[in-house]
Amino acid sequence: MIKRSDKIGIIGLGLLGGSYAKGFYNAGYRVYGIDIDPEAIAFAKRMKWIVEGGDDPALLSDCDIVISALYPRLFVEWIKENQHVFKEGIILSDVTGIKRQVIEEVNAVLRKDIEFIACHPMAGREYKGIAYADCNQFETSNFIIVPTENNSERAKEAGYDIGRILRFKTISELSPEEHDDIIGFVSQLCHVIAISLMNLSENEKLVDYTGDSFRDLTRIANINENLWPELFICNKDNLLKHIDALEQQVHILRDYIEEENIEAMKALMVEATARRKKFDRK
Amino acid sequence: MIKRSDKIGIIGLGLLGGSYAKGFYNAGYRVYGIDIDPEAIAFAKRMKWIVEGGDDPALLSDCDIVISALYPRLFVEWIKENQHVFKEGIILSDVTGIKRQVIEEVNAVLRKDIEFIACHPMAGREYKGIAYADCNQFETSNFIIVPTENNSERAKEAGYDIGRILRFKTISELSPEEHDDIIGFVSQLCHVIAISLMNLSENEKLVDYTGDSFRDLTRIANINENLWPELFICNKDNLLKHIDALEQQVHILRDYIEEENIEAMKALMVEATARRKKFDRK
Incomplete structure (x- = not known):
């Protein structure tokens, strides 16, 4: 369950990460953003979508919910290298378009106190970059939560909350294989x-x-x-x-x-x- | 060349025929419509797109430009049976989506005093029926004139005029084979x-x-x-x-x-x- 006071961290402020930042900001949440591109950070700050951002993973050390909007392999690498910055017991989610491999690889390296709930917002676009970020499209898009049998009800509920906060049209569950x-x-x-x-x-x-x-x-x-x-x-x-x-x-x-x-x-x-x-x- | 005083006949008031009637009406032409469906005729009359219409081919006997918006084979059959109603020297055109066979079959039966200039408005829709008729879509659509080597400049010019009067975005020429x-x-x-x-x-x-x-x-x-x-x-x-x-x-x-x-x-x-x-x- 996501509480109104929870701090949201987003890794990667591209098209989807930027749209997530905007959507959480619009819903009244405090968002922290990580990107290697200073221009993406500056854009998100100027739009007020993030309260703080930069290329230092430690900026996410106070976040309760962290969502990766990185490409699949980069996501796994990032977690390996940087998960030590997260506080205890947070929920980790993502936006990746394929799931079996990502879920397996992330869970293989993830700290035991952190739970990963995989999600797929079906709202990709034929553009890239935060300049095209737009959370209105979520209202006509589908959101899929992809739990494994090891996921807790608490983590699944956080997945539903992400879909609801971002105002997706439908929210459903599929197994990684489906x-x-x-x-x-x-x-x-x-x-x-x-x-x-x-x-x-x-x-x-x-x-x-x-x-x-x-x-x-x-x-x-x-x-x-x-x-x-x-x-x-x-x-x-x-x-x-x-x-x-x-x-x-x-x-x-x-x-x-x-x-x-x-x-x-x-x-x-x-x-x-x-x-x-x-x-x-x- | 189409003169402002020319009377326009349209055979078949479906999606495309209806859109043509509306477009010619908007441009100030007098349009006559033929359809076997009395409701399509009544609809076109109510919208004022046609001044006269019905299922009797003789209604087109005073038209200068006649455009078939029938399906390909029906078009050829219709011409065989009803072309005797046309006055001398008119220009015949169409909206058919394929050309080699239609051109060959129509020209094989067509009266020698009438010239057929084949045209393809690339503005089909996934709906059918005059209720969906809409000539605004022409402004973003392509219009193709498909002359044979036997077509006169006068007939080709009439093809260009149809495309211009209906406000198509581009007008181009292709051979039937191309x-x-x-x-x-x-x-x-x-x-x-x-x-x-x-x-x-x-x-x-x-x-x-x-x-x-x-x-x-x-x-x-x-x-x-x-x-x-x-x-x-x-x-x-x-x-x-x-x-x-x-x-x-x-x-x-x-x-x-x-x-x-x-x-x-x-x-x-x-x-x-x-x-x-x-x-x-x-």
């Missing part, structure tokens, strides 16, 4: 498709012949190349499975087109239309 | 992907774990099953070629993921990001 499987599908597979589609044609004039379809399917082809290869590799087993399944599904439709099987095509379209309706924003 | 190749890529391939992705998982709870990526890539999975199988079949050669190319492109990235080749993945992401920037709306 999470990585589903994320491999709804997020990573979509990025693989967008990158591939974007790289398929060198036609410079394509933009003049384009409707919204291509624009929609490639929005996320604008991708952070320093983060995503790591996410793909950490979830390789699931992602490869989903890529292979997509390929088979495309082949079904491809064959119907080749055979000019109108009724079979219609059935796939009716099914897709019915399923898609559930995803329309209310 | 058009169908490019549309097979930027539109049809995207619909194949969206349908396949949407049909891939039966997980009813997916909507609670979804970010914007999956939502974006499947928007067009909400698809008119009475129109699209016909569009796919009419452009089968191009579409199958693009599906096969996409599959190869996905495989390149798939193999890099399997090999954990970070540098190669980064290069694909940097390339995709650079290309995508050109498609951002200004």
Whole structure:
């Protein structure tokens, strides 16, 4: 449970870390920020999102809740090197997009008095950096808590509190295995498709012949190349499975087109239309 | 060239036909509409988009410019049966999403005194029906004129005029072969992907774990099953070629993921990001 007097520490003031700082600030919390980039710290201070910040981990020594908004591997390294600054019994959380490996590696090195509750705010953007930070998007986004069987009710409750304080639209729980499987599908597979589609044609004039379809399917082809290869590799087993399944599904439709099987095509379209309706924003 | 006094006939008052009627009406033209659905006619009359309308083709006998907003095969059938009502020397245009076959079949049956200039407004939507008609979307959309070598300057100019009167963002020309190749890529391939992705998982709870990526890539999975199988079949050669190319492109990235080749993945992401920037709306 997060109390109103709890101090919130955020490691990494990028797009998501900055949005978290802003969201906690808006909700009346005292936020402390760590970043190696002095400009990110200066920006967050100017906006009043953090009361104190810098590159010294000791700035988090009085925090009750610490949230890492670092890339997965950097997160594990940071904890190894700097967790000695934390006071006893704090709750640690994160924003990482893949979970099994992060949870295992963090818990393998984490102090025994500190509990890690993994969370995934599904609010990434095709931009990077604190200048794009925006916590309004949380109100239309999903928040997933990813507990292990070793997590206490207290830590899970802190996860729900983070989602509630930041005003996420839905808050749900998935096991690390379920999470990585589903994320491999709804997020990573979509990025693989967008990158591939974007790289398929060198036609410079394509933009003049384009409707919204291509624009929609490639929005996320604008991708952070320093983060995503790591996410793909950490979830390789699931992602490869989903890529292979997509390929088979495309082949079904491809064959119907080749055979000019109108009724079979219609059935796939009716099914897709019915399923898609559930995803329309209310 | 379209004169301000020219009467505009529109065959088929669905989403696009209705938007055309509204756009020409807004620009001060007198529009006549044909539809077998009395409700579509009543709607267009109530909105004042058409001065006269009904299911009788003879209502178009005084029109100078006639635009078909019917599905491709229906368009050809309609011309065969009803072109006798047109006055001499008019210009015929359309909104069809595929061109080679339509141009060939229409020209094969068309009266010699009438000239057909094929046009493709890239402003389809994932809805159908005149109730969704909206000509504002044209201002952010591309308009493609698809002349053959037999088209006169006068007919091409009429194509440009349609694009200008309806306030399309860009107007360009493509040959029927170029058009169908490019549309097979930027539109049809995207619909194949969206349908396949949407049909891939039966997980009813997916909507609670979804970010914007999956939502974006499947928007067009909400698809008119009475129109699209016909569009796919009419452009089968191009579409199958693009599906096969996409599959190869996905495989390149798939193999890099399997090999954990970070540098190669980064290069694909940097390339995709650079290309995508050109498609951002200004």
